[in-house]
Every structure is written in C-alpha cells, then in structure tokens.
Amino acid sequence: MKSYNIAVIGGDGTGPEVVREAIKVLDVASAKFQLKLNYTHYDIGGDRYLKTGEVLPDSVISELRKFPAILLGAIGHPEVKPGILEKGILLRTRFELEQYINLRPVKLYDERFCPLKDKKPEHIDFVVVRENNEGLYTGAGGFVFKGTPHEIAVQESINSRRGVERCLRYAFEYTRKRNKDKKLTLCGKTNVLTFAFDLWERAFHEVGQKDFPDIKRDYAHVDATTMWFVKNPEWFDVIVTDNMFGDIITDLGAMVQGGMGIAAGGNINPEGTSMFEPIGGSAPKYTGMNVINPLAAICAGQMMLDFLGETEAAKAIETAVIKVTREKVKSLAAGKMGYSTTEVGDLVAATL
Ligand code: IPM
Ligand code: MN
Numbered sequence: 001m002k003s004y005n006i007a008v009i010g011g012d013g014t015g016p017e018v019v020r021e022a023i024k025v026l027d028v029a030s031a032k033f034q035l036k037l038n039y040t041h042y043d044i045g046g047d048r049y050l051k052t053g054e055v056l057p058d059s060v061i062s063e064l065r066k067f068p069a070i071l072l073g074a075i076g077h078p079e080v081k082p083g084i085l086e087k088g089i090l091l092r093t094r095f096e097l098e099q100y101i102n103l104r105p106v107k108l109y110d111e112r113f114c115p116l117k118d119k120k121p122e123h124i125d126f127v128v129v130r131e132n133n134e135g136l137y138t139g140a141g142g143f144v145f146k147g148t149p150h151e152i153a154v155q156e157s158i159n160s161r162r163g164v165e166r167c168l169r170y171a172f173e174y175t176r177k178r179n180k181d182k183k184l185t186l187c188g189k190t191n192v193l194t195f196a197f198d199l200w201e202r203a204f205h206e207v208g209q210k211d212f213p214d215i216k217r218d219y220a221h222v223d224a225t226t227m228w229f230v231k232n233p234e235w236f237d238v239i240v241t242d243n244m245f246g247d248i249i250t251d252l253g254a255m256v257q258g259g260m261g262i263a264a265g266g267n268i269n270p271e272g273t274s275m276f277e278p279i280g281g282s283a284p285k286y287t288g289m290n291v292i293n294p295l296a297a298i299c300a301g302q303m304m305l306d307f308l309g310e311t312e313a314a315k316a317i318e319t320a321v322i323k324v325t326r327e328k329v330k331s332l333a334a335g336k337m338g339y340s341t342t343e344v345g346d347l348v349a350a351t352l
Pocket of ligand 2: 251
C-alpha cells in the first residue's frame with residue numbers, strides 16, 4: 001500500500017471547513033484505491049498571529065520541507081493588516097519551498113454555471129501555468145523620499161533566465177502530457193514590456209524549437225488574453241505567463257469556470273514540496289456557517305493526488321465532482337448550493 005505524508009494548513013476563515021470536506025473525500029479515495037494518507041495539521045494563520053505574534057515560525061517551514069505535499073485551506077484575516085499573512089505565509093512558502101509553478105486549471109463542469117453566453121464545457125477547458133517565484137512578487141524595489149511630496153516608489157519585475165526557462169519547460173512538458181491540442185500560448189506584453197517579455201519570448205521559442213518541436217507555439221498579449229477568455233475561450237489549451245499576469249487572468253479564469261467555489265490551484269515544486277489550495281480565499285463572512293462551497297478544496301485534493309502520481313484516484317474524484325456539479329448543486333456560490341458545506345462533501349464522497 002502506498003503511503004503519503006500530507007501537511008494540512010486549514011488556515012483562516014472558511015479554510016478549515018473546506019479542508020475537512022476535502023479530507024473526507026480523500027479518505028474515501030484512499031480506501032478505494034488502496035492508498036494511505038497520513039495527515040499532520042499545522043495551526044497557522046491569522047488567529048495564531050493575533051494570539052502569539054507568530055506568522056510562520058522557521059521551525060514549521062523546515063518541517064514542511066519534509067512533506068511531498070501540503071493541503072491549504074485559506075489565508076487572510078479581517079483583523080490583520082493586508083500583506084502580513086499573505087507575504088508571511090503564502091508567498092514565503094511559495095518562495096522558500098521553490099514552488100515555482102502555480103498551476104490553475106480552468107474547466108467548466110456544467111454550462112449552468114458559466115456566465116458567458118452559449119459557452120459549454122467543451123469550450124472552456126484550459127490550464128494556466130503561472131510563474132510563481134519571480135516577476136513583480138519578489139519585493140525588489142523600494143521607496144526614495146518616502147512620505148515627502150516628491151516620494152518615489154519603484155517595484156521591479158525580476159525575470160531570470162533560469163526562472164523563466166524552468167517555468168517554460170514545465171509548461172511545454174505539461175502541454176505534451178495533457179495531449180489536448182498540443183498548443184502552448186505565451187501570454188505577455190511584448191509591445192510595452194520590451195525587456196522582461198523579450199527574455200520570455202526568446203526563451204519560449206528557443207526552448208520550444210529545440211526540445212518541444214511537437215508543441216505548437218502561440219502568443220497573446222495579456223490584454224487580448226482577457227478578451228479571448230470571454231469571447232473565444234476554446235482557443236486555449238495551455239497558457240504560460242509571468243506571476244502578475246497569471247494572478248490576474250486566473251481570477252477571470254475562475255469566473256468563466258463557474259466562480260471561486262470551484263477553482264483550485266497547485267503551487268508546484270516538481271522536485272520538492274508542493275502546496276494545493278482552493279483559490280477563493282478565507283471568506284470571513286461565511287465562517288462557521290456551513291454554507292461555503294467545498295468543491296474547490298476537493299478539487300485541490302484531486303490535484304494533489306494527481307501530483308503524487310495517483311492519477312486514477314484523482315480522475316475518480318474529478319468524475320464525482322462533475323456528477324455532483326451537474327446533477328445536484330443548484331449554484332456554486334456560498335449559501336445558494338441547495339446543500340450545506342458538509343452535505344456537498346458527503347455527496348461527493350458517496351458518489352465516489
Ligand atoms: C493568489 C492570491 C495571492 C497572489 C495573494 C493572496 C498574495 O491572490 O493566490 O492568486 O497574489 O498570488
Ligand atoms: Mn490571485
């Protein structure tokens with residue numbers, strides 16, 4: 001029997017509630033596919049910070065390195081100033097554990113939940129590979145004359161050849177493995193960001209030509225990309241982009257697939273510890289009410305199994321989620337599903 005050690009960070013707000021449902025489903029999948037998942041829970045998040053002043057102790061970061069995967073609920077607390085937990089927990093983990101890929105599938109499971117007219121599941125099925133360690137997120141830059149009338153703020157976008165290339169290679173390989181249209185679209189802004197995306201574009205074609213001749217290379221500016229997400233989402237197979245653009249376009253992606261209730265992502269270090277999360281946030285106003293949609297967290301669990309190589313178990317969870325989405329829930333939004341958080345978890349578990 002294969003056994004995996006999983007770190008669990010329920011985190012803030014509705015995070016712990018949705019993670020509980022993800023674990024419920026993972027346990028059924030484990031029994032069915034003869035796996036063993038051993039969970040270690042970490043009490044990290046806004047409440048701990050408010051109580052003890054600790055954001056993410058160094059000892060926890062070094063413990064996390066020993067796990068192949070982390071399941072994360074949500075980070076963000078209404079009583080903590082924005083930035084502290086996001087930078088101190090989420091971004092720090094992404095950077096220190098070198099989770100250099102943020103993988104965000106955009107897949108519509110039922111046309112009832114798509115806000116776009118006449119778009120069906122066959123039109124919305126693409127994946128965004130977001131660079132997760134560089135770009136505008138590194139904190140490079142600073143202030144000059146801060147607080148004075150002539151203050152200057154500089155926020156620099158860092159794009160190393162190594163960082164860009166490893167992201168591109170992952171994206172090309174992912175496109176090959178996915179085997180849908182074998183098309184990789186670079187999303188950038190080569191007409192204005194003529195340094196950063198010059199490097200991206202050269203690396204894209206060099207790597208593609210040399211090592212991935214079977215993959216079609218396509219390019220779209222980021223502004224046009226958002227237009228096509230709405231107009232012609234069926235054009236996309238896999239999209240690769242930098243950290244900031246990836247952050248923005250994947251929120252739009254989440255909406256076209258039915259909203260934050262269903263959108264999941266993985267922060268991936270292909271050789272190390274990866275972290276999987278529903279991308280919707282901590283939803284403080286719904287905390288403890290048993291109304292939040294756990295499907296995104298369940299899909300995060302599915303992505304985790306896929307990452308661990310348990311593709312059959314992952315596929316089975318996805319099939320169950322699709323069935324529950326199509327046949328049971330009335331809406332993917334919190335409080336409107338027609339079922340409670342725990343009931344949706346039960347439905348997926350029973351279907352599985
Ligand atoms: C995301 C989030 C984070 C990001 C925030 C919370 C720091 O929006 O995972 O997309 O910007 O990456
Ligand atoms: Mn975001």
